[in-house]
Amino acid sequence: MKETAQVLREKGLKVTPQRIAVYNMLLHTQSHPNAETIYRTLEVTNPTMSLATVYKTLDYFKQLGLVQELNVGEGSARYDAVVRCHPHTVCTCCGSVSDLENDELTNLHQKLSTPLDFQVECEQLILYGKCAKCQMAEQEACE
Amino acid sequence: MKETAQVLREKGLKVTPQRIAVYNMLLHTQSHPNAETIYRTLEVTNPTMSLATVYKTLDYFKQLGLVQELNVGEGSARYDAVVRCHPHTVCTCCGSVSDLENDELTNLHQKLSTPLDFQVECEQLILYGKCAKCQMAEQEACE
DNA sequence: TTCAATGCAAAAGTTTTGCACCTCT
């Protein structure tokens, strides 16, 4: 908790219980939740928290590089506290979104034999398909 | 025009002026428009066209593999008549979205030295940065 | 003729905004 407050302070943000709660949640989850999910989760421990504050907080965090917004084609954006550029997988079967640790699929634009005329700031790779768990299940439920 | 009707028919779709208009527009643009833009563009030549029909049409097309949905983190989805998996660039300066023809950045998951435990159906690479035009301009307008 | 597509309007869902009040510093 103390550390989170420190991080926020260093970014020039006023430290509030709401901001600490949102950042801590994102640090400790692998689920890449959207704003609604963050709100519902924190509601339990922070009953006065409002959805608008979650949105405003995520917006600040995004601007300051504390979180990364991820858009996999659902109605809403997901958030990731891992801000370093890294690929994601999206299971078209169960809907899970995961970080993918794979050097061959990271920093692709820096490995090109011929440079692009496009100056890359950030690259985002999303692999859509079937996660290991759903491959095992191999059920039609997925289609 | 005749060819477009043919394509729709082959997909089992009833051929209507609205569907022909939407598909033709997507075939002839490089701008990766969203539903609203498609609607506004076609409104001129198809005054009775409704936005709901554009959405419904895009949905059919997506399902049948006639178009690809592209989500670059704006409020709305963009559409591309090039359905083959290929990388895109998004200029953080002027907002333009372009197809990127680069073999090194295409079919990445098929070139891995070690296979993933994730079964890839489709990969989507988006490069965010500055397009050639905006690099030339090199104006603060972009930030 | 028949079934599906269209257009309209209303609804649903996500995100933003304005403002009075509250809270960190």
Added chain:
DNA sequence: AGAGGTGCAAAACTTTTGCATTGAA
């Protein structure tokens, strides 16, 4: 004390849906 954050409600946007009417086969 003062700047800035929070919560609420309303608004703004994007997308979906229901239904009567229209149009393609």
